[in-house]
Amino acid sequence: MKTSHRRVALVTCAEYPDLFEDDRLLARELEQLGITPVPAIWDDPAIDWTAFEALVIRTPWDYYERAEEFRPWLDARIASGVLICNAGDILDWNFDKRYLQDLEAAGVALVPTIFIGRGERADVAALARARGWDEIVVKPTVSGGAYRTHRFRVVEAAAYQAQIDETLADRGLMVQPFLPEIFAGELSLLFFDGVFSHAVRKRAKPGDYRVQFRFGGTTERVEVEPALVAQARACALAAPSLPVYARVDGVIKDGQFLLMELEVFEPLMFLSHDPEAAGRFARAIRGRLGKPA
DSSP states (O other): OOOOSEEEEEEEOTTOTTOOHHHHHHHHHHHHTTEEEEEEETTOTTOOGGGSSEEEEEEOTTTTTTHHHHHHHHHHHHHHTOOEESOHHHHHHHSSTTHHHHHHHTTOOBOOOEEEOTTOOOOHHHHHHHTTOSEEEEEESSOOTTTTOEEEEGGGGGGGHHHHHHHHHHSOEEEEEOOGGGGGOEEEEEEETTEEEEEEEEEOOTTOOOOSGGGTOEEEEEOOOHHHHHHHHHHHHTSSSOOSEEEEEEEEETTEEEEEEEEOSSOOOOGGGSTTHHHHHHHHHHHHHOSOO
16 A cells, blocks of 8 residues: 555535545545545544645535535535536536536537425425426425435325425425336436546346335446447536546436436445546546655
8 A cells, every 4th residue: 555645635514524434435546646545524623624735525415404504515616716527617517516507508418397496485286287297306496315205196196295385495306207117116327537437337126116225225327338338428527627537327218318316416336336437546546646745
């Protein structure tokens, strides 16, 4: 192992003080490059964030539950000028899922989405019926891990009004048609510095539609066609600047890849599914650090 005074904070949360298992692979690769990775809990008041050469946003996975605390923390880090991976302009843009509107305007094919702003009152059932949707998914525009996400038939909308109102009280809301294609698996394509690394298929457990591991979802490595890689790469390159890391999530419907989310904030990168992926990630981080002082 190489020794170095180059210290990089891998930003995490109290639930994963020693990093999520996937990021331990990244930490080992950084050490091999002479970079000291330091797990750093985002809300630890004892941490001097300016003492690091860079901050890599990895697993602050309680941010969406504590958005009123986390957003000022993030703004302060961006304002401080410390190097952040991904960069501050990307994080600011990607924090709220309204960024999808920018991608749609740029020509990216999305899962159809209705956006409702914070504090607005909206008849979700009427909006869905106007689009011809019979079954829908609603979720906050600031969220992760299926937080406050609900799937229901439009005729059942009244039963979910309290949850919808709760979300709109402190953040925006997205309404999408439920796509049964999700049962075939959601695709995630992983990129480092805009270069394709690998792809995985995420599947929900039987009887569920949520693919996240905490709900029993599973993942498998898959090979994808070059045309699909090109579509996904175009999504990643549509970010405000080149992401160090990006995960492009989508589903295939009628032969077309529909983007669900461009994850350039704190995505799980499924490093364990490719033996070279953690090394690619580490080298991408090193590339942003510049030459040692």
